[in-house]
Amino acid sequence: MEKPVTGTRKVFMTGNETVAWAALAAEADIMFGYPITPQNEIMHYWTRLGAKYERGFLQTEDEISAGFTVCGAIIAGKKAFTATAGPGNTLMQEPFSMAEAMRLPTVAIIQQRGGPSSGTVIYSQQEVTLTTYGGNGEGHRIVYSTASHQEIYDYTIKAFNTAWKYRFPTFVLGDGYQAKMREPLEIYDPAEKNIEMIKPSPMVGLPGQIGIEREPQHLCNIYSMEEELYDVVLQMQAEYERIIPELVEYECRECDDAEILVISHGVVSRSTDDAVMALRSQGIKAGAFRPITLRPFPTQKLREILRSGVKKMLVAESAYGQLVRLLQQEVYGETVPIETLLMPGVGIIDADIISKVKSLVE
Amino acid sequence: MSLVRVALAGEGGQGVQSVAEIMAEAAYHEGKQAIYIPNFGLEQRGGVSIAFLQVSDRRIGAPKFNKADVVVALSQRAMIRTHIYSGANTIFVYDSSFEVKEGDIPAQHKMTLDIPAVEKSKELNTRVFNVIVMGAILELTEMIPVEAARSALEKKLGYKFEKNPELREMNFQAIEIGRNLVRNKLKGGEKVCASLM
Amino acid sequence: MTQPAMPKTWYVPSKPHKFCPGCGHPLILKALGEAVDELGIQNQTVYGCDIGCSLLSWNFFAIDSTQTHHGRTTPVMVGMKRARPELICVGYMGDGGGYSIGSQHLVNSAIRNEKITLILANNTNYAMTGGQLAPTTLPGQKTETTPFGRDPQLTGNPTMGPEMISTITGDGAYVARGTVAKYRQLKGFIKKALQNQMEGNGFSFVEALSTCPTNWRTNAKQTWDWLEDKMGSFYPVGELKSPFRKED
Numbered sequence: 001m002e003k004p005v006t007g008t009r010k011v012f013m014t015g016n017e018t019v020a021w022a023a024l025a026a027e028a029d030i031m032f033g034y035p036i037t038p039q040n041e042i043m044h045y046w047t048r049l050g051a052k053y054e055r056g057f058l059q060t061e062d063e064i065s066a067g068f069t070v071c072g073a074i075i076a077g078k079k080a081f082t083a084t085a086g087p088g089n090t091l092m093q094e095p096f097s098m099a100e101a102m103r104l105p106t107v108a109i110i111q112q113r114g115g116p117s118s119g120t121v122i123y124s125q126q127e128v129t130l131t132t133y134g135g136n137g138e139g140h141r142i143v144y145s146t147a148s149h150q151e152i153y154d155y156t157i158k159a160f161n162t163a164w165k166y167r168f169p170t171f172v173l174g175d176g177y178q179a180k181m182r183e184p185l186e187i188y189d190p191a192e193k194n195i196e197m198i199k200p201s202p203m204v205g206l207p208g209q210i211g212i213e214r215e216p217q218h219l220c221n222i223y224s225m226e227e228e229l230y231d232v233v234l235q236m237q238a239e240y241e242r243i244i245p246e247l248v249e250y251e252c253r254e255c256d257d258a259e260i261l262v263i264s265h266g267v268v269s270r271s272t273d274d275a276v277m278a279l280r281s282q283g284i285k286a287g288a289f290r291p292i293t294l295r296p297f298p299t300q301k302l303r304e305i306l307r308s309g310v311k312k313m314l315v316a317e318s319a320y321g322q323l324v325r326l327l328q329q330e331v332y333g334e335t336v337p338i339e340t341l342l343m344p345g346v347g348i349i350d351a352d353i354i355s356k357v358k359s360l361v362e
Numbered sequence: 363m364s365l366v367r368v369a370l371a372g373e374g375g376q377g378v379q380s381v382a383e384i385m386a387e388a389a390y391h392e393g394k395q396a397i398y399i400p401n402f403g404l405e406q407r408g409g410v411s412i413a414f415l416q417v418s419d420r421r422i423g424a425p426k427f428n429k430a431d432v433v434v435a436l437s438q439r440a441m442i443r444t445h446i447y448s449g450a451n452t453i454f455v456y457d458s459s460f461e462v463k464e465g466d467i468p469a470q471h472k473m474t475l476d477i478p479a480v481e482k483s484k485e486l487n488t489r490v491f492n493v494i495v496m497g498a499i500l501e502l503t504e505m506i507p508v509e510a511a512r513s514a515l516e517k518k519l520g521y522k523f524e525k526n527p528e529l530r531e532m533n534f535q536a537i538e539i540g541r542n543l544v545r546n547k548l549k550g551g552e553k554v555c556a557s558l559m
Numbered sequence: 560m561t562q563p564a565m566p567k568t569w570y571v572p573s574k575p576h577k578f579c580p581g582c583g584h585p586l587i588l589k590a591l592g593e594a595v596d597e598l599g600i601q602n603q604t605v606y607g608c609d610i611g612c613s614l615l616s617w618n619f620f621a622i623d624s625t626q627t628h629h630g631r632t633t634p635v636m637v638g639m640k641r642a643r644p645e646l647i648c649v650g651y652m653g654d655g656g657g658y659s660i661g662s663q664h665l666v667n668s669a670i671r672n673e674k675i676t677l678i679l680a681n682n683t684n685y686a687m688t689g690g691q692l693a694p695t696t697l698p699g700q701k702t703e704t705t706p707f708g709r710d711p712q713l714t715g716n717p718t719m720g721p722e723m724i725s726t727i728t729g730d731g732a733y734v735a736r737g738t739v740a741k742y743r744q745l746k747g748f749i750k751k752a753l754q755n756q757m758e759g760n761g762f763s764f765v766e767a768l769s770t771c772p773t774n775w776r777t778n779a780k781q782t783w784d785w786l787e788d789k790m791g792s793f794y795p796v797g798e799l800k801s802p803f804r805k806e807d
Contacts, residue, residue, distance in 0.1 A: 012390040034660070035688040035704075036629075038402070043691070044703045051707065059692050059704045059714070062630065062660035087610075087628055118610060118628065121404060148421075181399035181425040182383070184390050267425065274423040349424040405615070406687060406773050407579040 004053050008188040015178040018149045019083065019109050020045035021187050022156035027197045028107070029078040030056035032069040036088040037121035038176035039111040043083070063088040067095025067106075074104045075219065077202025079160060081107040085176070086115055089127050089134070096169050097135030101221035103236075105163030105170065105200075109156065112175040114345035123176040124345040125266055128322035131171050132295045138233060140240050142170040142247060143295040145265040149185040151292075152178065157190055157197075164198040166243055173294065175318075177267055177347065240296070248301070249292035254280060255305050258287025260357055261336075263302075264316040265291050265323060268348045272316060275353035286357055291327075299330040306334045312360055316341040316348055363394070365418040366505040367427045369447040370495075372436030374411050377492030380518070382413030385496060388506045388514035389417040399425045410443040417505040432502055433468075434495060436479075441466045453502065475502075477543040483536075490536035497540020508537060566592025568601050570621040577615045581782055583769030584612060586739040587680055588619055590746035590767075591649070594753055595622065604647040605639055607632045609656035611687045613680065616651060630661030633668050636675045647756055648675045655685050657766075658694035658718040665724070669762050672729035676752045676763040679720065682771040683790065690774030694718035697793055702774075717793065721766050725799040731761030734800040738768035740787050741796065751803060760802050768794055 004024040013021075019042045023031065031050070033043045047057050060066045066082045073080035084092055089110055099106040112127040114120030133139035142162055144155040156172050163170035190197055208214040223229045251269070254276055255261065264272045269290040279286040289305060291298050306313065313336050317323040320342050328338070341348065341356045368385075372378040379400050386398035394417055401412040414430075416422045429449030435441040435456045448454050448468035458478040460466070467474055477498055483491035493515070500511055515533055516523065523530040565571070569592050578584050595604055606622045608614055610629035617626040627635045636650040657665050657679040668675070684702050685691040691704040695717050699708040725734040733755040737745030745767055752763035768790050772782040 012387055012396070035655075035685045035691040037688055040688050040691065040703070044689075044706075047704050048706050057704070061662060061694075118614075118626070122402065176402075177399060177425045180402060181397050182386055183397045183422070183425075184395065270421070270423040347424055347426045349426070349428055351428065404687065405577050405579075406612075406689075408577055 001053065003189055004049065005187050005189050008186055008192055010184060010186050012182055012184050013149070014041065014180055014182050015149055015152050015174055016041035016111070016180070017045050018152045018185060018187075019156055019172075020049055022153045023081055023160075024049055024053060024055065025187065025190055026157045026160040027079060028055065028081050028160060029200070030058075030073050030080045032058050032060050032066040032073070032080065032082050034060055034063045034066050034084070034088060036063070036085050038113060038123075038179045039083045039085050039109065041179070042109065063091035064094055067092040068098070070106050070108075071095055071099055071102075071104050074106060074200070075102075075203045076205055077200050079107075079164070079200045081109070081160075083109040083111065085111045086113040086119060086127070087117065089130050093130065093134040096141070097137055098221055099169040100135055100137045100140050102219060103167040105167050107156075107159045107163050107170050107172070109172045109174060111179040112173065120345055121176070122345070123318065123347060125175065125268065125318040126320075126322060126344060127173070128294060128317075128319060128326060131173050132326065138237065139295060140168050140236050141295050142166070142168050142293065143173055144171065144249075144292060145173045145294050146178065147266055147269045147290070149178070149183050153185055153187055157195065161195070161198050162247065164200060166247070168240065173266065175267055244296045247293055248296055248298045250298035250301055251288075251290040251292060252301070252305065253288040253290075255287040255289060257285055257309065258305070259285040259309065259311045260361060261287045261289055261305060261310045261313045262316060262353060262357065263289045263291075263313055263323070263327065264348075265294060268316055268318060271348050271350045272353055274350035275357065278350060278354055279357055284357065284361055294326060297326060297330045302327065303331055303334060306331060306336045310336050312337050312339055314339045314341060314353075314357060314360065316353055316356070318343050318346055318348060320344045363417075363419045363505065365416060365420075365422065366432075366503050367430045368415045368432045368434070368499060368503065369412060369430040369444055370415065370434045370436070370499070371410050371412040371440035371444045373439065374407055374409070376411070376436050378411045378413050378436060381492045381496045382415045384514045384518055385499065385506060385511060386415055386417075387517065388510040391514065392506055392510045394419060394506070395422050397422045397425050410437070410440050412440075412444070432499065434499060436492070436495060438466070444468075455498065455502070475544070475547055477540075477547060479540065479543060482539050482543065486536060486539065487532055490533055493533050493536035494540040494543070497537035498544045499540075500537070501541040501544040508541070511537065565589075566596050568592045568595045568621050570618060573618045576619065578612065579771075579773045581770060581772035581779065582612070583682060583739040583767070583771070583786075584616065584680055586742060587678065587745070587767045587769060588616055590742060590749050591651075591678065592620065594746055594750040595620075597750065598753055598757070600647050600753065600757065603645065604649060605636075607636050607639075607648070607650045609650075609652035609661070611653045611655060611685060613651050613653050613656065614687070630656045630659070630664065632656060633661055633664040633675075633677060636677070637664075637668055637673045640673065640675050644674070647753065649753070650675060650677045652677070652679055653686070654679065654681045654683065654693040654695040654718075658720050662694075666727065669724045669728045669732070669764070672732060672761040674756055674759055674761060676756045677765070678749060678752070679764070679766045680769045681720070681766050681790075681794070682769040683717075684771055684774050686771045686774050695720070695794075697789060719794070721764060721799050724762075724764050728762045728800065731755075731802050732800055733760070733763040733798075733802065735764070735798040736766045736768070736794060736796050738786065738791065738796050739770060740768070740783070740791065744796070748798065751801065755802065766794075768796070
C-alpha cells in the first residue's frame with residue numbers, strides 16, 4: 001500500500017487539514033469523532049483521505065462514545081484517535097479517565113474554543129485545566145501545546161509514538177485559530193526524518209489457545225480495596241515521574257539575562273516572541289518561556305530560569321488563570337512575583353504584551 | 363518586506379474569503395510567510411464575512427490583529443463592522459457607490475480611498491467584483507507580484523477556465539482594472555503603501 | 560410599512576431572524592408560535608432549544624426561553640416540568656440533538672412518559688457545524704462525513720424517530736410526524752402536542768421534516784423536491800399515537 005505522504009513537501013493548509021495528514025503519516029488506523037466546531041474539518045479530511053489508504057472512520061452518536069470507541073479500538077490493538085473541543089472535551093473526560101486507569105495510548109486533538117459551556121465556537125486557551133487534569137484521577141497524561149502548523153504536524157505524529165511507547169493518554173492541544181487559519185508548513189514521511197512509528201499491539205484477541213498457550217486477559221479499572229488502588233496509583237505516578245526527563249519540552253528565548261520573564265503557551269507564544277524581540281530592541285530585558293509539554297510541565301527548567309535573576313514573571317493566556325494555576329503548583333516556593341495578562345477567549349497580540357510589560361517595568 | 367495586514371469584509375457571496383485565500387496562496391508560492399483566517403461564528407449564512415490576511419518575509423505572530431494596514435469594506439454594513447480594525451495608520455477602502463452617512467467612516471484612519479469597483483464590475487461582469495477588489499489591494503500594498511496572484515487565481519479556478527477560456531481573460535482583466543482604480547486615485551501616482559515597506 | 564403577519568408570541572426585536580434563506584426552522588417556529596397564540600398559553604410556556612441551528616431560536620419567542628447543551632434540551636425540560644408541573648415545557652431540537660447525542664434522554668423520557676412537548680426538526684444533516692452525517696441522513700446521501708454517500712452497511716439505516724418513540728411511550732402519549740411542506744397539518748400536530756401536555760396526558764413528540772438548502776447545496780426547486788419526494792417517501796407523515804379521538 002502506498003504511503004499517504006512520501007518524501008517531504010511544502011504545503012499551505014489549515015490546522016485541521018494538517019492534523020488529518022499527520023494522523024495518516026503516523027499510520028493511525030481509525031478515527032472516531034463527533035461534530036463540534038472548530039475541529040469538524042479534521043473528520044472531513046480524514047474521511048476523504050483515509051478512504052484511499054484503507055483507514056477507518058465512524059461518526060459516533062456523541063463524544064462519550066467517540067472516546068470509548070477509541071479505547072475499544074486500542075484495546076483491540078489498533079491505533080485510534082479522536083478530536084474534539086469545548087463541551088465535547090468535557091464529555092470525553094469519562095473515556096479519558098478510563099484510558100488513564102487502563103494505560104491506554106489514546107491520542108486526542110483538542111481545538112480549544114471559548115468556555116465554559118457553549119462559550120464561543122472560535123478560540124480560547126480555556127481547556128488547559130480540562131485537558132491536563134480533567135478526569136477523576138491524577139492527570140497522568142501527556143499534553144503538547146502547539147503554536148504553529150509545523151508543530152501540529154510534528155506533534156500529532158509524535159503523540160502517537162509517545163502514547164504507544166509510554167502508554168499514557170496523549171493530547172495535542174490546539175485552538176480554533178490554529179484549526180481554521182492557513183499557513184505554510186512541510187509535511188513529510190516520518191521515515192525521512194528517521195522517525196520510526198511504533199506498531200500497535202492488542203490487549204485482547206491475542207493469538208494462542210486460552211488455557212494452553214496463554215492465559216485469558218482480564219482488564220479492569222476498578223478495585224475492591226483502598227490499598228489496591230493506592231498501590232496502582234503510586235505505581236503510575238512512579239512511572240510517570242521516571243519518564244518526565246524524556247518527555248519534557250519547552251522553548252526559551254532571551255531567558256539568560258531576562259529580568260522580566262513572559263510565560264505563555266500555544267499560539268500566544270508567537271505574540272510573546274515578537275513582543276520580547278521588540279522589548280529587547282527598546283532596551284528592556286524581557287525573556288520568553290514557553291512550555292511545549294503542559295503535562296509534564298517543564299518545572300525544573302523554569303525554576304532554573306527563575307533563580308537566575310528574573311525579577312518578575314508575566315503569564316499571558318487567553319483564559320482566566322489556567323496556565324497561572326498550572327505553573328504556580330510547579331514553582332511553589334520560588335519568590336519571583338507573578339503578574340498576569342488574562343484575556344479569556346480573546347487573542348493576544350504582541351502589542352498587548354509589550355504594553356503590559358512596559359507598565360510593569362516602569 | 364515587513365508585515366502587511368489586510369482586513370477584507372463584505373456580505374456572504376461577495377467572494378471575500380475566496381480573494382483573501384487566493385492572495386494568501388500567492389504569497390505562499392512566492393516563498394513568503396502568510397496567514398489567512400476567516401471570521402467564523404455560529405450562523406452559516408448572513409452576517410458580515412471578514413477575512414484577515416497577513417503577509418511577511420518573517421514568521422508572523424498572532425493570526426489576528428487589532429489594527430490593519432488596509433481595510434477594505436465591500437458592503438455598507440461591512441464599513442461599520444470593520445471600524446475596530448481601523449487605526450491611525452490604516453488606509454480605509456470602500457466602494458464609491460456607497461451612500462456614506464455620518465459615522466460610516468471610522469474616526470481613526472490615516473487615509474480613506476473610495477474606488478468605483480461596483481461600477482466597473484457592472485461593465486465587465488458582476489461576478490468578478492471581488493477580483494477587481496483584489497487588484498486594488500495588490501496595487502495598494504504591493505505585497506505580492508501581480509503575476510503570483512494570477513498564478514494563484516489560475517490554480518484555484520483553472521478548471522473553470524478550461525471549460526470557458528473567456529473567464530480567464532475576464533478575471534485577469536478584472537485584476538488590471540482594480541489596479542488602475544487605485545492608481546487613478548493616488549495623487550501623482552506615488553505608492554501610498556511606501557510606508558508599509 | 561406593514562409588518563408581515565407574525566404570531567403574537569414571536570419576539571419582534573429578534574427579527575429578522577438569523578436562519579438561512581430557505582431554512583425550514585422559521586416555518587416550524589411559526590407553526591409553534593401560532594399554536595401557542597391560539598391556545599393562549601404564552602405566559603405559562605417555557606421554551607428550550609438545543610445546540611445546532613435550533614440554538615438560533617433562543618430569543619425567537621416572546622416566551623421565557625433557555626438554550627441548553629447539545630442533546631440536553633430534553634432532560635432540562637424534564638427537570639423544569641418536574642419542578643413546576645404547571646408550566647408548559649416545550650423543547651426544540653434537531654435530528655442530532657434528538658436522535659444522536661440526545662437519544663438516551665429522549666428514549667428514557669419517552670419511557671417515563673414525561674409530560675413535556677418536544678419538537679424535532681429533521682433536515683437530514685448537522686447543519687450549523689457544516690453538514691455532517693445525521694441519524695436521519697438518507698441512504699446514499701452525501702454529507703461532509705459521508706462524502707461518498709451514506710452506506711447503511713457502515714452507518715446503519717436512518718433513524719425512524721416517531722416510530723421508535725411511539726412503541727416505547729405509555730398511554731396518553733402523542734406522537735406525530737409532520738412536514739413544512741404541509742404547514743397546516745404540521746401546525747395541527749404541534750397544537751395537539753401542546754394540548755396533550757395541557758391535559759396532562761403524557762409524552763408529546765412531533766418530528767417535522769424540514770429543509771436545509773445551504774448544506775444540501777440545492778436551489779429552491781431542488782430543495783422542495785428533496786423534501787417532498789425523497790424525504791416524504793422515506794418518512795411517512797401522520798399521527799402515530801394519539802389519545803385524542805379522530806374527530807379532534
